[in-house]
Amino acid sequence: MAIEKKHGKGRLDKYYYLAKEKGYRSRAAFKLVQLNKKYGFLQKSRCLIDLCAAPGGWLQVAAETMPIKSLIIGVDLAPIKPVPKTITFQGDITTDKTRAIIRGHLKTWKADTVIHDGAPNVGTAWVQDAFSQNELVLHSLRLACDFLGPGGNFVTKVFRSKDSAKLEWTFKQLFDKVEQTKPPSSRNVSAETFYVCRGFKAPKNLDPRFLDPQYAFAEVKDAVPNNEAKVFNPEVKKRKREGYDEGDWTQYHEVPVSEFIQTTDPIAILGGMNKLTFNQSGNGDIALATIDKLPETTEEVRICCNDLKVLGKREFRLLLKWRLQKATDAEKKDAEAADDEEAAEVESMDEEMKLQEELQR
Template sequence: MGKASKDKRDIYYRLAKEMGYRARSAYKLLQLDEEFGIFKGVSRAVDLCAAPGSWSQVLAANLWLKGEAEAEAATAAAQGGSEEVRIVAVDLQEMAPIPGVKQLQGDITSLSTAEAIIDDFRGGRADLVVCDGAPDVTGLHDIDEYIQAQLLLAALNITTHVLADGGIFVAKIFRGKDVSLLHSQLRLFFRRVAVAKPKSSRNSSIESFVVCQGYQPPPGFSPSMLTPLLDHKASGLPGAHQLLGQCKCIVPFVASGDLSGFDAEPGALEDPEAAGDSAQHSAAMLSKVQLGEGSERRADSGQ
C-alpha cells in the first residue's frame, strides 16, 4: 500500500483536510495543550521549523484570534486592551501567509534570526517556543535519532536567546536509547521536563515530544550561537552528584489526548463527527482565521 493511500485512511489526515489544517500534525499540538495547558497566559509565541504551517495555524487560532476578541471586548468596556498577541514563524522555506503570524525566512542557527524575533516582539521575550522540525529520515534509526537530537539542540540554542524566564519549550524528538541523556540536558534549563506521545502520533512512529516548562537557565549562563550549550554540566541538578551514568534518570512519559478517542493508525476508521471538544473548538477558531485572510490586518502581521 502506498503512502498516499495510507494517509487517506488516517482519521487525523482526513480531519485536518476537513478542518483546513495544512497537516495532520496540528492535532499533535492541540493534544499537547490539552494535556499540559501550554497556551495558557501566552501572548508571544515562536514556531521554529514552521513550514508548512499547521502549528502556526493552531497558534493563530488559539492565541491571536482569541487575543483580538479579548482586546475588542476590553475596548468596548473602556478598560483598555489586553497585551497584544504576537506570533513569529521561522523556516528556511517560504510558506503561505497566515493571518496573525509574522513569518521570518531564516536559519535557526543564526544569531540574526534570534535578533529578528526579539525585534518583532519589540524587545520582549517569548512565552512559548515550539518546534516540529525533523530531518529527512534515512531508515537507520540510530542515525535518525542522532540527527533529530542535534536539531533539537539547535532549536534549544536559539530558544535560550528568545525565551522569557518561566517560559515553555516544546519540540519533537525520536525516542531511543539516549532519551535519558536528552532529558538530563534539558533539565539544566527547565524546572520540569516530560516526554509526551500525542494520541494523533502513530503508534508505529518513534516520534515523541519534549514538553519543557519553567525556563530557568543555569547561573552565569550566557546564550551564544558560537559555544556549545553543554558547557554547563549536570552538577547543577539536585542530587546530580549521586548519578553514575546518563541512564540513571527516570524520564516522565505522558500519553496526550483522549485515549478513548481516535486511533492514529490507518486501519482505525471512526466517525469524524465524534471529534473532541478541543479539536472542534480549534477548528472553529481556525475557520475564522481563514475567513480573515482577505480582510484588513495589522501592517506587521501575516507577512
C-alpha cells in the same frame, strides 16, 4: 527480492481527513491541539516562537488558541504561506542571521512559549536521522534560552534514541518541570515523542558548550550499560557521555514475552530491550500463546510491553510483578507434575513389594 514500499495512502488516517475538514495545513496540527489540551500553555502565552514551522499547522493552532493581539513568529528553511495573525519568514535556525531577525520582531518582548516540531530530511539511515533531529532540538533549545522569559515553556519533538536521555538531562537543568508524552495523533509506528518543559530558570550565564552537539552527544568508549538503574530508577537521568553502540545500527531490539518470563535475568531484558512482543513466529509458540490468553495479561501489561523505553518505575514494577506471578505458576505446575510422577513410582514399588511377599508365602 522485491522491496515493499510505504505508499502515501498508508498515511491517510483519520487525522489527515480531520485536518482537511478543519482547514489545517497538516495532520501535525492535532499534536499541538492535544499537547495544549493536556498542559494548557497556549492560553497563557502572549508571545510564541514556532521553529521549523512549515507548512504552518502549528501556527494556525497557536493563532486560534492564544489571546487576542498575541505576537506569534514562525520560521523554517522552507517557505511558509502567510498565516493570519502571525509573522513568518524563511531562515535557518542554526544561524546568527535567523537569531537576529527573531530579535528584531520581538523588540522588547520575551517569549512565553517556544515550540519545535522540526525533523531532518528522513532517509533510510535511521540512526543518522535520529541524531540529526536531536541536533535540531539542541539548536531550538539554544534559541529558546535566548528568547524565553523566566517561567517560559519549551515544547519539542524528539526521536527516541540513546541521545534522548542526554536531551532530557539537559532539559531538566534549564526547566523546573519536564514531562515526556506521546499525543494520540502521533503514529504508533513513529519513534517520535514530545517533551513539554515548563518553568524556564533563565540562567544568566550559560556555557556555549552546554548546548553544542559535539559536547552534548560526545561518545565514551567501553561504557557499561547500567540496566538496574534504568529499571529501578528510570526517572533519575544522569548525564552519560555515550554514543551509539558500534555495529548496533537499528538501536531497536525486541524479545518474546515468554523469554522474559523464563529468563534468570529479567532486569537485563527490561533495561536493554525496546519491546516485549506477543507475536508468534510462523511455527507458533505454545508458551507465548498461553501467556497471551491469561487473564492476568491485562491491557495495561500489554501497553507497557509495547515500549519499554518510555516506562517509569511504577510500570517496571508492574511488569516484574506480572513476570514473578507467571514464573511462580509455572514452578507450581512443574512441582505438581513431579509429585504425581513420584506418587506413581511409590505406588508401583508398593505393588512389587506385595508381589514379593506373596511369592515368599
